Amino acid sequence: xxxxxxxxxxxxxxxxxxxxxxxxxxxxxxxxxxxxxxxxxxxxxxxxxxxxxxxxxxxxxxxxxxxxxxxxxxxxxxxxxxxxxxxxxxxxxxxxxxxxxxxxxxxxxxxxxxxxxxxxxxxxxxxxxxxxxxxxxxxxxxxxxxxxxxxxxxxxxxxxxxxxxxxxxxxxxxxxxxxxxxxxxxxxxxxxxxxxxxxxxxxxxxxxxxxxxxxxxxxxxxxxxxxxxxxxxxxxxxxxxxxxxxxxxxxxxxxxxxxxxxxxxxxxxxxxxxxxxxxxxxxxxxxxxxxxxxxxxxxxxxxxxxxxxxxxxxxxxxxxxxxxxxxxxxxxxxxxxxxxxxxxxxxxxxxxxxx
Ligand code: SAM
Ligand code: SF4
Ligand code: SF4
Numbered sequence: 001x002x003x004x005x006x007x008x009x010x011x012x013x014x015x016x017x018x019x020x021x022x023x024x025x026x027x028x029x030x031x032x033x034x035x036x037x038x039x040x041x042x043x044x045x046x047x048x049x050x051x052x053x054x055x056x057x058x059x060x061x062x063x064x065x066x067x068x069x070x071x072x073x074x075x076x077x078x079x080x081x082x083x084x085x086x087x088x089x090x091x092x093x094x095x096x097x098x099x100x101x102x103x104x105x106x107x108x109x110x111x112x113x114x115x116x117x118x119x120x121x122x123x124x125x126x127x128x129x130x131x132x133x134x135x136x137x138x139x140x141x142x143x144x145x146x147x148x149x150x151x152x153x154x155x156x157x158x159x160x161x162x163x164x165x166x167x168x169x170x171x172x173x174x175x176x177x178x179x180x181x182x183x184x185x186x187x188x189x190x191x192x193x194x195x196x197x198x199x200x201x202x203x204x205x206x207x208x209x210x211x212x213x214x215x216x217x218x219x220x221x222x223x224x225x226x227x228x229x230x231x232x233x234x235x236x237x238x239x240x241x242x243x244x245x246x247x248x249x250x251x252x253x254x255x256x257x258x259x260x261x262x263x264x265x266x267x268x269x270x271x272x273x274x275x276x277x278x279x280x281x282x283x284x285x286x287x288x289x290x291x292x293x294x295x296x297x298x299x300x301x302x303x304x305x306x307x308x309x310x311x312x313x314x315x316x317x318x319x320x321x322x323x324x325x326x327x328x329x330x331x332x333x334x335x336x337x338x339x340x341x342x343x344x345x346x347x348x349x350x351x352x353x354x355x
Contacts, residue, residue, distance in 0.1 A: 009067030012288075012322035018315075019276030020070040021063040023056065024354035026081040026282050027346065031105050032141030033129075035168055035197060036350045038204045043346045049283035053087050055302055057094060062312050063278060064096035066319060071097040072125075074354035076282065079108030085115035092120030101125065103166070103355065107144060109151030113158035124155050125164040130174045131184055139173060156188060164262075165192045175212040179224035179251040186259050193240050193262035199330060199339045200290055202349035206338040214265035218243065225249040225256055232260055239271050240264045270327030278319070279354055285347050286315060291326025291339065295347060 011017055027045045029037060051059065060071055071091065078084055092100050101123040102116070109116075109126070116124075128148055130136050136145040155163055165185055169175050178194060185192040194217050199206040212220075222228040225245055232244035240262030249256040265271075272289075279287045284299025296318055301311060330336065346352050 010316050010320040012319055014273070014323060014325070016274065016322075017276055018063065018067045018278055018319050020072065020278070021060060021068045022072045022074050022277060022279045022354050023060060024075050024280065024282045024352065025056065025073050025078050025084065025087060026050070026076040027352040028080045029075060029077040029105070029351050030080060030107055030142070031077070031144060033139060033168075034141070034205055035170070035203045036200075036355070037202060042349075045281070045283045045346060045352065049299060051282060051284050051299065053083075053090055055284070055299070056087060057090055058302060058308075058311075059280060059284065059298060060091060061094060061096050062308070062315060063280075065312055066316055068278065069098045070101070071099070072101045072103060074103045076351050076354075077105050077107070078102055079104055079112050081282075084108075085112055085119045088116055088121050089119035099123065103127065104151075105140070105144075106148040106151035106155075110147065110154045113151070113154040113160065117158040117160060121160075123162050123164075124160050125166055126152055126155070126190075127166045127168075128152075128181075129167050129170075130177055131180055132177070135174060139170075152188065152190070161189075163188075163190045165190050166195055166264075167192060168195045168197055169212040169217060170197050171210050171212045171216075173210075175216070175220060178217060178221050179256075182221065182225075182245075182256060182259060182261055183252050183254050185261070186254060186256055191260060191262060193264055195264040196267040198266050198290075198327070199336065200350045200355075201339050201353070202351065204338050208336055211267050213268040214241070214263045215268070217263055221245075221261075225251045229261075236274070239266065239275075266327055267331075270325070270331060272325035272328045275325075278315075281347055281352055281354065286318065287347075287353060288318065288322045289324035289326040290350075290353065291330065292324055293348065 099122045103125045106126040129139050133145045137143040181192050197211045227246050227248045229243040232242045242262050245256050245259045247257040285295035286298050287295045
């Protein structure tokens with residue numbers, strides 16, 4: 001049901017609209033990236049609490065009513081959710097969003113790419129931190145590079161365009177590979193986005209010294225390709241600042257002139273002022289910020305038998321009270337150390353909350 005015409009979508013306390021919803025569809029993952037899921041012991045969300053497909057459909061519709069135009073499915077690893085393609089088909093068929101996208105580690109794309117395309121998924125973002133097999137194995141806890149590369153090819157073969165590759169850049173781990181990753185993306189027509197290592201809950205090993213900042217990334221790319229990247233296009237509410245390599249850019253025998261890439265400077269230069277994101281975990285906890293310690297239990301509400309109007313009132317009210325600016329507050333910390341994530345509440349961890 002649509003909201004009444006006099007009910008304009010709410011703005012939050014900092015006059016930010018609710019523009020996008022990131023829905024985690026499972027907290028399970030087949031990798032163990034150290035910056036996201038440190039260790040092996042997890043308190044997994046109980047199966048009975050996981051949103052059914054019908055509940056997910058109802059909840060996403062509610063956020064569409066409140067103004068969200070983009071839906072991103074994430075996790076954990078979203079392709080570990082049984083019949084993920086069927087869920088995508090249901091969400092796309094409902095037609096409530098201008099775009100339905102998915103962030104995946106790519107391992108399941110060999111199997112699922114065609115089904116996801118047929119289900120109507122608009123776009124994919126695939127996470128990959130290195131092109132060196134041993135590094136991928138160390139960073140993700142599994143020798144997974146070959147399967148991810150197969151997944152990337154399977155996505156292209158299935159007809160996905162506009163695919164993005166997200167790379168978390170860590171000093172001393174993969175910060176010497178940025179130009180290699182750009183050349184890899186250029187070959188496949190995939191836009192690469194470099195993400196600063198964030199001290200999100202779950203990143204227990206995070207230290208300021210491990211962060212490669214946007215300025216350092218741009219300098220390193222410039223040195224490797226022989227010309228300085230230049231800013232490109234408008235930013236809007238998108239977290240990634242975009243850059244273009246001017247003519248003369250070369251790397252590994254390849255002409256990279258005109259290549260566009262993104263940098264998400266969430267640690268050194270947070271974009272909270274324009275943040276229009278809402279996050280819902282696989283068990284229906286709603287978080288207004290990646291760093292929020294408290295969420296709103298929408299699962300309880302949805303299972304209590306309330307009407308759509310009553311259900312909608314909760315997020316509408318929550319969003320209009322939102323003042324969150326977690327990453328900006330982290331930046332103000334004097335002696336900044338890892339945030340939290342000692343396993344006390346599984347909802348705090350990045351793999352539960354969805355990146
Ligand atoms: N499993 C899927 C994947 O890896 O693409 C989706 C969920 S994952 C939590 C979403 C994104 O969060 C990934 O691109 C991952 O690299 C990013 N991420 C996780 N921990 C991070 C951290 N500490 N700093 C920056 N990005 C992080
Ligand atoms: Fe890595 Fe994504 Fe799994 Fe986290 S959820 S461990 S980032 S693959
Ligand atoms: Fe948005 Fe919170 Fe991230 Fe800032 S820290 S950009 S408010 S999710």
